[in-house]
Amino acid sequence: MTSPALATLLQQPSGRLDLLPYAALLDLSFEHVDGELQLVMPFAETLIGSPGRLHGGAIGGLLELAGLLTVIATQPEGEALPRVRPVTVTVDFMREGATQETRAAASITKLGRRVVNVHAQAWQGSRDKPIAAAHINFVLDWPER
């Protein structure tokens, strides 16, 4: 599993997420901003879904990765890490994604041992004007002891 390598990577102040092929496809990097893990998706022509707008699927993918990585970064250090998999993802699209950088961050509503409830938001420019938000339920699969 890539979780331990990811957990180590996410301790850095910033970095690229090429460890995850789909994140590499979206050209994602991360930064810790005021104690919060933020994902950064630079604009690229390949992200366009309809003329002048980002594809909702790319925004959904970004939100989900923000949730996933926030969950991985929250796991206690030095312990066996679970496999984290999304079971339900509900995305609300509030504004169209313009052809510019998009950021996403997630907060954990409830961190359980088996289920983690997460709220993720994506924005462009102004944090106060999210373009999309997702409610994600992750299930944790713990390695056999």
Next chain:
Amino acid sequence: MSDFADQVSAFMGPFLGRVPHNKQLGLRFIANGNNWVELQLPYAPHLLVDPDHGIWASGPIITLMDTAVGMASMLTRGAFEPHATLDLRTDYVRSPKPQATVTARGECYRMTRQIAFVRGLAHDGDPADPIAHVAGTFMFAASKLQGGWQ
């Protein structure tokens, strides 16, 4: 099929190839009816989130399903009108098999003046054993509805 659905059949394959993000992921048009669309996403290494275990990222599935149900709502609308996804819920029933081609079927089950209600499923070979279900809504500009819908 309706004239519009026939028209869409001819147009959809080349259209899909011109949408940059769909092209980047490798989406293919398979078939459509009056209110449904079938698309495919063949396996590619860049679709994975965990290459060590061959586990797919879920973002590509969202893109696939969003595209399929979006096209289904346009078909049901009977016109090429701009519309936007309001929300989309995806339930991941199970992981796709490694290196599988994922097939998505999206349908629009109700069209109102402003809102298209859609649902769909994705499978990796057997529609009776899906990998994901989706439900969502699309929003149209209110006044432009044409054709035979209320």
